[in-house]
Amino acid sequence: MIRAGYDMRHITLSLMREDLPSAGLVLAELESFAPDERLVLESELPEIPGSNFRLRMRRAWGHYDRLVALLGEPRSAPGDSPVMVLRREQLIEIDQWLADAWRQCAPCEEKLHEIEDRTRELNELERSLADFADLDVDLGQLRGEHQHVDMRFGSIPAGNIERLRDVLALSHHLILDISGDEETRRVLVAGRHEDAPVLDSVLHAAAFQLLNIPESFDDNPDALRVDMQTRREQLGKEDAELRGQLDNWRDTNHRQLLHAKQMLEAAEPYVNLRGAARTRGPLAALQGWVPAKRLGELETKLRGELRLPFVLESRPPRNDERHLVPVPARNRGLLRPFSILVQQYGVPRFGEFDPTVLFAVTFVSMFGMMFGDVGHGAVIVLLGIALRKKLGAFTRLFALAGTSSIVFGFLYGSVFGVEHWIDPLWIAPMSDPIYMLTVALVWGVAFLTLGSIIAIYNRLLSGDQTAALFGPGGLVSLVLYLALLGGLVSLAQGRDFPLVATILVLLTLTVLIVAQWRSTAGPIGERIFTTVIETFEIVNNYLASSLSFLRVAAFSLNHVALSLAVFTLADGMGFVGHWITLILGNVFIIVLEGVIVTIQTLRLEYYEGFSRYFYGDGTPFRPLRVGRSTTR
Amino acid sequence: MSRLASQAYLRTRLAIMSGNLHGRRRLAELAELPFDELAAKTGFDITEGSRQSSRLAIYERSLMQTWLDELSALLRPLEGPARRLLTQWASRYELLNIKVLVRGKIGQLPNEEIEHSLFKLPGFLSLNHNELLNTDTVPELLRKLQKTRYQGLATQALRRYEERPDPFLLDATLDQQFYSDLTHRAQMLGGDDRSETVNLIGRIVDRHNLIWGLRYRFNYGLQPSEVLYLAIDGGRVLDRARLQAILQADTLAEAIRSVPAHLLNHETVPEEITEIEIAMRNDLFDYARRAMRRSPSAVTSALAYLVLRHGEITALYAIVHARANGLSDELLHDALDIFKGEAA
Numbered sequence: 001m002i003r004a005g006y007d008m009r010h011i012t013l014s015l016m017r018e019d020l021p022s023a024g025l026v027l028a029e030l031e032s033f034a035p036d037e038r039l040v041l042e043s044e045l046p047e048i049p050g051s052n053f054r055l056r057m058r059r060a061w062g063h064y065d066r067l068v069a070l071l072g073e074p075r076s077a078p079g080d081s082p083v084m085v086l087r088r089e090q091l092i093e094i095d096q097w098l099a100d101a102w103r104q105c106a107p108c109e110e111k112l113h114e115i116e117d118r119t120r121e122l123n124e125l126e127r128s129l130a131d132f133a134d135l136d137v138d139l140g141q142l143r144g145e146h147q148h149v150d151m152r153f154g155s156i157p158a159g160n161i162e163r164l165r166d167v168l169a170l171s172h173h174l175i176l177d178i179s180g181d182e183e184t185r186r187v188l189v190a191g192r193h194e195d196a197p198v199l200d201s202v203l204h205a206a207a208f209q210l211l212n213i214p215e216s217f218d219d220n221p222d223a224l225r226v227d228m229q230t231r232r233e234q235l236g237k238e239d240a241e242l243r244g245q246l247d248n249w250r251d252t253n254h255r256q257l258l259h260a261k262q263m264l265e266a267a268e269p270y271v272n273l274r275g276a277a278r279t280r281g282p283l284a285a286l287q288g289w290v291p292a293k294r295l296g297e298l299e300t301k302l303r304g305e306l307r308l309p310f311v312l313e314s315r316p317p318r319n320d321e322r323h324l325v326p327v328p329a330r331n332r333g334l335l336r337p338f339s340i341l342v343q344q345y346g347v348p349r350f351g352e353f354d355p356t357v358l359f360a361v362t363f364v365s366m367f368g369m370m371f372g373d374v375g376h377g378a379v380i381v382l383l384g385i386a387l388r389k390k391l392g393a394f395t396r397l398f399a400l401a402g403t404s405s406i407v408f409g410f411l412y413g414s415v416f417g418v419e420h421w422i423d424p425l426w427i428a429p430m431s432d433p434i435y436m437l438t439v440a441l442v443w444g445v446a447f448l449t450l451g452s453i454i455a456i457y458n459r460l461l462s463g464d465q466t467a468a469l470f471g472p473g474g475l476v477s478l479v480l481y482l483a484l485l486g487g488l489v490s491l492a493q494g495r496d497f498p499l500v501a502t503i504l505v506l507l508t509l510t511v512l513i514v515a516q517w518r519s520t521a522g523p524i525g526e527r528i529f530t531t532v533i534e535t536f537e538i539v540n541n542y543l544a545s546s547l548s549f550l551r552v553a554a555f556s557l558n559h560v561a562l563s564l565a566v567f568t569l570a571d572g573m574g575f576v577g578h579w580i581t582l583i584l585g586n587v588f589i590i591v592l593e594g595v596i597v598t599i600q601t602l603r604l605e606y607y608e609g610f611s612r613y614f615y616g617d618g619t620p621f622r623p624l625r626v627g628r629s630t631t632r
Numbered sequence: 633m634s635r636l637a638s639q640a641y642l643r644t645r646l647a648i649m650s651g652n653l654h655g656r657r658r659l660a661e662l663a664e665l666p667f668d669e670l671a672a673k674t675g676f677d678i679t680e681g682s683r684q685s686s687r688l689a690i691y692e693r694s695l696m697q698t699w700l701d702e703l704s705a706l707l708r709p710l711e712g713p714a715r716r717l718l719t720q721w722a723s724r725y726e727l728l729n730i731k732v733l734v735r736g737k738i739g740q741l742p743n744e745e746i747e748h749s750l751f752k753l754p755g756f757l758s759l760n761h762n763e764l765l766n767t768d769t770v771p772e773l774l775r776k777l778q779k780t781r782y783q784g785l786a787t788q789a790l791r792r793y794e795e796r797p798d799p800f801l802l803d804a805t806l807d808q809q810f811y812s813d814l815t816h817r818a819q820m821l822g823g824d825d826r827s828e829t830v831n832l833i834g835r836i837v838d839r840h841n842l843i844w845g846l847r848y849r850f851n852y853g854l855q856p857s858e859v860l861y862l863a864i865d866g867g868r869v870l871d872r873a874r875l876q877a878i879l880q881a882d883t884l885a886e887a888i889r890s891v892p893a894h895l896l897n898h899e900t901v902p903e904e905i906t907e908i909e910i911a912m913r914n915d916l917f918d919y920a921r922r923a924m925r926r927s928p929s930a931v932t933s934a935l936a937y938l939v940l941r942h943g944e945i946t947a948l949y950a951i952v953h954a955r956a957n958g959l960s961d962e963l964l965h966d967a968l969d970i971f972k973g974e975a976a
Contacts, residue, residue, distance in 0.1 A: 055744065062743075062766035106768075113775070157788055167861045170876050201858035204796060205804075207788035521648050530644050 002357055004348035004618065005327035007292040010036065010317055013302070015310035017284040020049060020277055021086070021270045023310075024286075026301045028269030028624045032294040034326045035276030035624060036287045045278035045285055053088060054271050056095050060264055061628075063098035067257065070109050071250045074258040086267035094260045101257070105249060108242050115239050121209075122232060124155055128186050128211050129224070131179040150199060151190045154210040158185045164206045171198055186211070265627045272624055289326050289621070290314070317350065322462075325350035328621035335360055337397040345606060346616015352458040355614055360400075362447065362609070363601055368404030369443075370555035370597045372429075375416035376590050377405025401598075412556070416586055417563025429556040436553040444549025445485065448542065448608065452478040455613035462615070470515035472538045473612045480508035481542040512538060545608045551600055555593070562589050641709040642930035646937055649702055650924065653937075654944055663951050667691075670955075674948065688956055693752055695945050696725075702941065706934045713820035714931045717829065720814050721938055725751045726759050727806050730782070733761070737770045738799050770797065785809050800852060804844070804862040811837055815866035821931065828932035832923055834868030836939070838895065839912040841870050842878070846905050850884045869895050917943060 011033075015023055027033040068074075086094075156164065158180065165175050173191035180186045189208075191199050250257070277286040290298060292314075299312055317325045327350055330339045338360040348354050371377075384391060384398025391398060409415065413424030429436050452473045459468035469475050483504035487497040516531040566585030570578045610616065654662065654674070662670050667687070676694045703722055707715055729750045736746030743765050750761055759780060767773040770793055777786035789802045811833070818829040841863045848854045848862065856879040863875055869892055870878075881887035888902060895912070902908045916939075923936035 058743075065763075065766060113771075157784065159784065160788075163861060163865075166872060167857055170860065170872065171857045198855050198857050201855040202861050204792060205801060205858050205861045207791045209791060520644075521651070523647075526644065526647060529640070533640065 002354050003351050004354035005325055005350045005621070008289050008317060008325050008327075008350065009292045009295060009314040010287065010321070011290050011295070011298075011312060011314045012041075012285055012287045013310060013312050014283070014285045015306060016308040017049065017279050017282050019306045019308050019310065020273075020279070020284045020286070021267070022305050022307075023302065024270035024273050024277070024624070025266065025626070026305050027286075027288075027298070028272075028626045030290075030294060030298055030301065031623045031625055032290055033298070033624050034289045034621050035273055036289060036324070037275035038287075038324070039275070041278045041285055041287065045280045045283065047279045048275055049277055049279045049284065050270060050273075053091060053267075054274075056091055057264060057267060057271050060091065060095040060098050060260070063095075063102045064257075064261060064264065066102055067098065067105060070105055071246055071257075074250075074254055074261060076258055076262070086263050086270075090263060091267065094263055097256060098260055101253065105246065108246055111242055112239065115235050115242070119232070119235050121211075122228060122235070124184070124186075124209075125211055126228060127179070128153070128155075129213070131186060132213075148193055149190055150193045150196050151188065152199070152203070152208075152210060153186070153188050153213065154203075154208050155180070155184050155186050156203075156206050156208045158183055160206045161185050161187065164202070164208075167202060168199075171195065171202070173199060268628055269624050269626060288624075289317075291328065322350050324619065326619045326621035327354075330354065330356045334396050334400065336393040338363065340393060341602070343620075345610050346614065347618040347620045349458075349462065349615050349618040351461055352615065352618070353454045353613065355454075355610065358450075358454075359605055359609070363605055364400045364404045366552055366601045366604065367401045367597055368408035369440075369552050370600065371405050371559060371593055372408025372412040372556060373414045373417065373559065374406050374409030374422070376586070376593075377402045377407075377409055379586075379590055380405060380594065408556075414560070414563075417560070417566065417589065419560070428560075429553070430560045433553070433557055436556060437550055440549050440551075440553035441546060443552060444546050444608075447549065447604075448545055448612070449478065449482070451609050451612040452481075458613055458615065466515075466519075470512065470519075472541065476508045476511050476515070477538050477542065479504060480512065480539065483508065484539070484543075485546075509535070509539075548604065548608055551604075555597055555600065559589070559593060562593065639930040642706065642934055645705055646924060646930075646933050649705075649937060649941075652698075652702070653940055659944065659947055659951075662948070664961075667952055667955050670948075670952065688952060691952060692949060695948060696751060699938075699941055699945055703938060706938070710931070713817060714825065717814070717817040717821065717931065718934060718938065720810075720817050721935060724810060724942075725753055727810050729753070729759065729761060730764075730777070730806060731803055733764050733773060734770060734802055735799060737767065737773050738797070782809075800848065801862070804848070807840065807844075808862065808864050811840070811864040811866060823929075824927075825929040825931045828923065828927050828929040829935055830866070831868060832920065832932055832936060832939070834866060835916050835919055837864050838867045838870045839909075839916055840864060841867055841875060842891065842895070842912065843905060843909050845875060845879055846884065846887060846908070849879050850887070851905075856880050913943075 013023060161175075161177060168175050168189065168191070171191070173189060173195070176188040176190075178186045178188060187208075189199065189203065273286055276288050277284060279285075295312075295314055302310060302312065327348055329343055329347075330336075335356055339356050341363075342348075342356050342359055368377075380402030381399050382402075384395045384402060387398075388395040410422070411424060411426040413419055413422050413428050415421045419428055419430075427435065455473040456468045456475055456478070459465070459471065459474070464471075467474060471477075483501045487501035487505065490496065490498055490501070512535050513531060516534045517527060520527045520530045520534075563585075566582065566589065570581035570585065573581055662673060665673065671687075671691050674695075675698075676691060700722070703718060707718055710718065732749045733746060736749070747761075747765060753759070753761075764773055764776050767776060771790060774786045774790040774793065777783075778790070780786075785805055789805060792798065792801055815830065815833055815837070818826060818833055820826075821829060845859050845863060848859045849856065854862075856876065859879050860872060860876055863872070867875075874892070878887050878890050881890060884905070885903070888908065891908075896902065896908060896915075902911060920936040920939045924933045924940065927933045927936065
């Protein structure tokens with residue numbers, strides 16, 4: 001069926017509260033239930049269960065995440081992922097264990113940060129001393145107290161230096177940029193002693209860090225170097241010790257950490273039900289959307305897992321719910337890569353025309369028409385198969401596009417650009433380019449007309465009658481387009497512009513202008529301007545779009561021309577050069593033409609097709625799943 | 633879209649969107665209404681949910697969503713620097729969230745309470761609030777912030793915080809970065825777009841520098857040089873020297889007297905910082921309204937519209953919260969007085 005989400009059903013599961021977590025798990029394992037969080041059951045069942053449970057889960061995940069950031073993800077053995085219902089008492093226990101675990105590890109993390117800071121300071125000092133070693137400066141003068149002058153040496157973020165210089169200049173301080181890199185600069189700041197409080201506050205705002213120059217630097221630089229090396233080694237030792245402690249902790253507690261993760265993941269479906277589940281005393285109900293074909297399976301699983309009685313009701317979506325119904329993507333079989341490309345553009349609204357099948361058929365057809373060659377098509381198919389691990393779902397796109405090239409290759413009689421090895425079943429493009437361009441134009445007109453019909457259908461379905469009739473791509477503009485086209489064809493054939501076409505053109509144009517005028521607000525000049533531009537845009541858009549399809553023929557001609565160029569080059573060379581040129585030329589054609597034709601086909605689909613009829617703002621189907629949700 | 637077409641598109645869009653602005657009188661009328669009626673009058677039917685708090689949250693989200701939808705519509709024909717400029721304006725909500733997070737962590741508020749005050753942001757604003765929320769202390773929060781696009785700012789804030797924990801320093805640095813980025817993006821525009829947007833942003837920066845400068849200096853007791861360091865570059869009237877002259881005054885009254893008269897545009901000399909705030913907001917919003925209608929630059933008109941709309945949304949937030957917290961009509965009117973500019 002080509003209507004998006006046509007088989008979705010709204011379900012209401014009435015059950016006992018006790019069974020709610022198990023029901024959540026069954027629905028998550030089915031991977032076909034999207035929760036409906038509307039408040040339709042609120043009057044009968046006013047409470048949303050599990051708010052405390054949710055808060056505790058969140059806190060537990062918070063502790064877990066921080067532990068994992070420090071210790072790394074715990075590894076699980078294959079088959080070591082039990083899926084079970086997490087009871088409230090178990091959750092409290094896990095949360096407390098994780099909180100205790102974090103309390104044990106947090107001091108180590110804090111100390112690691114301290115070591116990092118001290119190492120950075122040490123590096124900074126080393127670099128500063130290296131700078132001073134090259135300068136003829138008496139460091140004794142920079143150290144200690146001075147009677148009138150307040151001098152400070154330190155580092156600041158490079159981005160702050162200009163602002164600091166300007167501000168200090170206003171308060172009569174000096175700043176000397178000594179050295180540094182793009183991130184940090186080492187500076188000397190000097191001012192009057194009595195202005196020290198001013199300097200303190202400004203330097204604090206500028207994130208200035210004071211560097212203390214050791215006294216031994218003047219008289220015994222070697223001793224200082226040894227001292228700094230010792231300090232560095234000490235920091236390294238402390239760091240290794242802390243990391244050793246953390247490794248030990250992880251090894252000792254690996255199983256509990258993994259268990260905590262698995263239990264929390266198992267409880268995620270219940271938590272993610274959120275407002276879709278409601279309760280009153282011991283009674284509960286949950287609601288959501290399920291594809292009709294999975295309903296039987298769902299009922300069987302619920303019968304197997306729920307201990308207490310339940311009632312499962314389902315119904316098709318009501319008209320007032322259309323905008324809420326989630327639409328599953330067509331992810332199966334050959335359509336998978338095309339579905340991914342459709343989703344790049346948007347999700348169809350419920351009930352509207354799902355463009356996936358049409359997109360797949362027209363994409364493959366146009367690719368073949370533009371790149372029809374038996375040999376090159378076969379190479380594309382083989383390439384897809386060879387790279388199937390990397391390409392994943394897109395292997396099918398390679399296979400289909402390549403096969404289409406092969407089919408059109410037979411129709412055009414072209415094998416690796418050679419046009420005399422087989423007879424064309426239809427036509428060799430170069431034999432009649434005008435005919436090819438005419439075919440492409442007819443194809444384009446058919447494509448645009450079909451697109452407009454789908455657009456009218458989709459808009460009527462959305463209740464937007466005005467857009468269906470008067471909007472771009474609506475009924476009136478379609479009639480105008482076809483009448484104009486009919487008249488132009490008649491003129492091209494040497495006849496007059498038909499009277500019927502003239503009447504239709506004038507009539508539809510008038511209707512469009514009136515519709516545009518009525519839909520525009522603002523001052524009169526602006527309304528005239530907008531009406532003229534918008535109406536012109538509608539007419540122009542159809543004509544430009546039709547001509548846009550000439551590229552389908554142009555690329556089929558281009559393929560022959562490129563092949564001819566390769567053969568001409570190859571013929572001018574010796575035996576070896578001839579074959580090298582032929583091989584490289586064909587590789588060049590496959591890569592260059594393959595990429596360009598794919599881009600051009602996608603462009604035609606997105607701009608001339610989707611933008612005409614596809615809203616793309618539907619609700620994606622996001623089923624409840626076992627495991628941690630990424631959008632918590 | 634060509635420049636001419638994008639200008640035409642923006643103008644048309646703005647002509648339609650300007651009807652969404654309520655204006656001062658209508659906003660005062662809205663303040664008289666009960667919440668449900670106010671929501672309905674501003675175009676939202678908040679019938680779902682029986683609890684006041686959940687309806688309030690839905691209303692706030694709807695307002696925010698409307699603003700973002702309008703921003704998306706205005707962004708559509710824009711590309712390059714103009715697009716980046718308007719997107720930067722949207723990131724102020726991200727900044728507000730960081731401020732809420734830092735204040736919440738300093739006040740050791742529960743995560744749920746902090747989260748309640750955060751804006752729910754769209755995908756193109758990429759800050760992961762959940763991760764920042766999941767921290768115990770300000771340094772831990774800042775270390776997480778170091779892994780985002782606010783890396784430089786977080787590194788400096790961490791240094792300062794370890795030396796002396798001043799929450800307003802982080803606020804000031806965030807504002808500084810935001811407006812510097814905004815001015816930088818405005819400078820990337822060409823011709824009228826550049827001069828007009830720089831002018832509008834300059835007025836916003838003047839207002840910010842003066843109000844916050846006076847607060848830092850006379851309410852928080854900071855040194856003039858420190859306040860000057862925290863000021864934002866790119867003001868239209870208040871350059872560093874003028875700001876220094878104001879900040880070096882010994883009293884607030886003396887400082888106010890040294891503010892250039894044309895900046896306040898007030899019949900009487902204000903005595904309080906809040907009065908200056910009202911006067912400057914009125915002035916800014918008057919200018920923004922003129923820019924929205926008459927600026928030769930469509931990008932500036934779009935930015936002016938977003939400024940005005942943001943101001944009105946802030947005023948509506950204030951009204952509904954005042955109503956929810958049971959504030960008296962008198963207090964609500966006092967509070968609304970602060971939003972005169974936004975409401976106008």
